[in-house]
Amino acid sequence: xxxxFFWIALGLIGISWIANSIYAYSKQLDEPIFLDHYIDMTYxxxxxxxxxxxxxxxxxxxxxxxxxxxxxxxxxxxxxxxxSHQIYNYQDFGRYVLRSVNVTFYNPYxxxxxxxxxxxxxxxxxxxxxxxxxxxxITRPMNTDKSPLEQNFSSSSNNNLYxxxxxxxxxxxxxxxxxxxQDDLQDDFFIKIxxxxxxxDSRAADLTFQEPMDNEWNDIPGLNVQDxxxxxxxxxxxxxxxxxxxxxxxTKVLYMDxxxxxxxxxxxxxxxxNRIGTQPYLEKKDVTEFIKSRTKEDTDE
Amino acid sequence: MNKALxxxxxxxxxxxxxxxxxxxxxxxxxxxxxxxxGCLQLLQQYPQAKKARMVAMIGAVISIPAVFVNLxxxxxxxxxxxxxxxxxxKLIIAYFLFTILKSIVNDYANQALIHRTKNVYSFxxxxxxxxxxxxxxxxxxxxxxWLTFVAALAIGTFIMDIAFxxxxxxxxxxxxxxxxxxxxxxA
Numbered sequence: 290x291x292x293x294f295f296w297i298a299l300g301l302i303g304i305s306w307i308a309n310s311i312y313a314y315s316k317q318l319d320e321p322i323f324l325d326h327y328i329d330m331t332y333x334x335x336x337x338x339x340x341x342x343x344x345x346x347x348x349x350x351x352x353x354x355x356x357x358x359x360x361x362x363x364x365x366x367x368x369x370x371x372x373s374h375q376i377y378n379y380q381d382f383g384r385y386v387l388r389s390v391n392v393t394f395y396n397p398y399x400x401x402x403x404x405x406x407x408x409x410x411x412x413x414x415x416x417x418x419x420x421x422x423x424x425x426x427i428t429r430p431m432n433t434d435k436s437p438l439e440q441n442f443s444s445s446s447n448n449n450l451y452x453x454x455x456x457x458x459x460x461x462x463x464x465x466x467x468x469x470x471q472d473d474l475q476d477d478f479f480i481k482i483x484x485x486x487x488x489x490d491s492r493a494a495d496l497t498f499q500e501p502m503d504n505e506w507n508d509i510p511g512l513n514v515q516d517x518x519x520x521x522x523x524x525x526x527x528x529x530x531x532x533x534x535x536x537x538x539x540t541k542v543l544y545m546d547x548x549x550x551x552x553x554x555x556x557x558x559x560x561x562x563n564r565i566g567t568q569p570y571l572e573k574k575d576v577t578e579f580i581k582s583r584t585k586e587d588t589d590e
Numbered sequence: 591m592n593k594a595l596x597x598x599x600x601x602x603x604x605x606x607x608x609x610x611x612x613x614x615x616x617x618x619x620x621x622x623x624x625x626x627x628g629c630l631q632l633l634q635q636y637p638q639a640k641k642a643r644m645v646a647m648i649g650a651v652i653s654i655p656a657v658f659v660n661l662x663x664x665x666x667x668x669x670x671x672x673x674x675x676x677x678x679x680k681l682i683i684a685y686f687l688f689t690i691l692k693s694i695v696n697d698y699a700n701q702a703l704i705h706r707t708k709n710v711y712s713f714x715x716x717x718x719x720x721x722x723x724x725x726x727x728x729x730x731x732x733x734x735x736w737l738t739f740v741a742a743l744a745i746g747t748f749i750m751d752i753a754f755x756x757x758x759x760x761x762x763x764x765x766x767x768x769x770x771x772x773x774x775x776x777a
Contacts (some may be wrong), residue, residue: 296683298679298719305726306674320605346729381733 316384317345320417322583324569325385325424329469329549331431335395338362338544340423341569341575343385350415351376352390357406359428362392369532381578387569406430422583424542427469437461437560438529438554443563448508449535453547453563457523460554464520466531468547468565477536480547483511484521508535520551535567540579543567591635592695595762597628598687601646605653605680606751608659612759616752618653618676622646625683629690642686649679674725681718683756688714691761697713700764714750721747 321344328337340355340397355362377480405541439462442454468474509532523529533547542546546562553559604621608614629643653676661673688711695703720741728736 292689293717295719299681300725302719302722303678305723309726309730311672378733383730383732584708 300374301367301453310553316386318343318580320419320420321348321411321413323386323423323472323581324540324542324579325419325422326542326544327425327470327473329427329429329546330502330544331429337391338394339389339391339542339568341379341387342421343387343391343580344386344534346386347371348377348383348386349376350413350417352392353412355392355409355411357409358404359410360404360406360426360428362394362409364392364526365389368501368540380571382571382573384577385580387576389447403430425470425473432560432562434557436561437557437562438549438564441528445477447493449537449567451533451565453531455549455561457525457529458487460522460524460560461551462520462522462554463529463549463551465521465550466514466517466520468545470545474541474543477538477541479513479534479536480514481506481509481532481534482508482514482517482529483528483532484523518551531563533565535565539571539575541567542569559579591765592762593630593770594628594631595694595758595765597624597631599758599762600627601628602684602687602751602755602758605649605683608662608754612655612664614660615656619657621652622650622683625687636690637690638686638693642683642690645679645683647684649683652676652679674722677722677725681715681722683717684714691757693697694761695764698761698764699774701746703761703764707757710750710753714754715744717743717750737774 318373321342323340323342326338326340328338330338338350352364354364377387377388379389405425405427407422407425408420409426410418411419411421436459437459438455439458440453441456443452445451466480468478468480470478511532521529529549531547531549536545544564544566546564549557549559549561550562591593592665601621604624605618606621607616609616615673622647625644628647629639629646630694632639633643654678655672659669659672661669661676691707692704692711695707724736724740724743727741
């Protein structure tokens with residue numbers, strides 16, 4: 290290799306370092322951006338939730354605490370071998386990384402706390418405090434009543450399709466089926482209800498159990514919940530199948546309940562819930578679009 | 591000559607290896623000073639050693655913080671740029687040392703060594719340049735699969751560093767008219 294080539298190559302590599310550094314610097318996020326989390330929680334024991342946020346790859350800070358009003362959440366301590374905080378990237382997108390933080394919500398006031406927020410103050414280990422839009426969090430009192438609907442079957446698939454099969458253990462009336470974030474998730478989360486007239490009719494049973502996870506949403510038996518005319522009456526032994534589907538919007542994270550609300554024949558109100566938990570999986574274009582939408586909001590303000 | 595080459599060997603050894611226990615016990619500045627001193631001894635016979643000596647003197651000053659800062663941990667912030675600067679410096683000093691070595695083996699008229707020096711030189715420079723180029727993009731690239739390539743080339747640079755040290759040793763041993771005082775190099 291001739292000497293001149295060496296110096297030219299070295300010079301070009303030097304320029305590449307400078308150009309890459311300038312580009313990386315210009316694309317840096319001013320502050321971490323949280324994905325949209327839809328969390329409804331009952332204040333029971335301490336509640337564990339994972340939050341996901343996008344930040345710069347070279348961000349060495351970790352989250353110390355998250356607060357909103359009386360809500361307090363602290364991350365599980367995770368220390369590396371040398372005493373420093375261990376940083377774990379959930380996903381890596383070059384300049385940006387998606388990190389997760391597992392926090393525990395502590396309940397300072399017993400279980401009768403109703404609270405709703407779309408923002409949280411996030412304190413980082415380097416002293417930064419940001420008020421971040423985090424999606425939507427709702428807290429509500431816990432319901433410990435025994436449900437008159439017995440869950441016979443529950444499954445979820447990796448394409449965000451869920452199926453739950455209930456059987457009424459006494460005659461009852463269902464007045465509503467839904468979840469806490471109807472407005473936020475109207476384009477992202479769908480529920481279908483199916484009540485075979487006679488649960489022990491083999492044809493109806495086949496309909497319900499035929500591997501619905503492989504089917505298209507449209508082929509799944511049942512009515513979209515907004516088309517259902519409530520109330521629905523169930524006799525003892527009647528089955529109710531509920532399918533739900535989460536769209537491919539990957540920047541939304543669900544940690545919420547679907548609920549069935551109604552009254553038994555004896556006049557007792559019930560509220561049966563079923564947990565839906567999702568984890569994000571972003572693609573590069575999701576990240577670009579999400580950052581663009583969030584930073585645009587900021588400049589519009 | 592023999593002494594000068596020994597200085598170059600140990601100089602590069604100090605720059606190349608780190609023994610980090612609190613501080614770097616194979617301190618880079620000592621390595622650069624050893625190389626500068628070796629170059630001084632070669633200066634009369636090989637005038638091109640002047641450039642290597644100059645770079646070594648600069649390196650001795652620039653690399654002082656590297657003794658006290660552990661550069662092998664991740665997320666160093668600004669120290670990452672410094673670490674890259676040291677990498678450039680190591681490559682430049684190696685380049686100048688190669689120009690001296692090429693003259694030395696030519697003087698020895700040892701065909702095998704001339705050939706070997708040329709080969710090690712080409713591979714050493716190519717692998718190091720490729721590694722620096724690839725590393726420059728890593729700040730904007732996803733870790734996977736980019737880091738795999740960078741890691742592969744890092745192994746390559748490690749092998750070439752060893753090859754360079756072995757070449758220095760070989761050239762030192764091949765010097766004609768060795769005196770009886772010389773000990774075995776690796777003893």
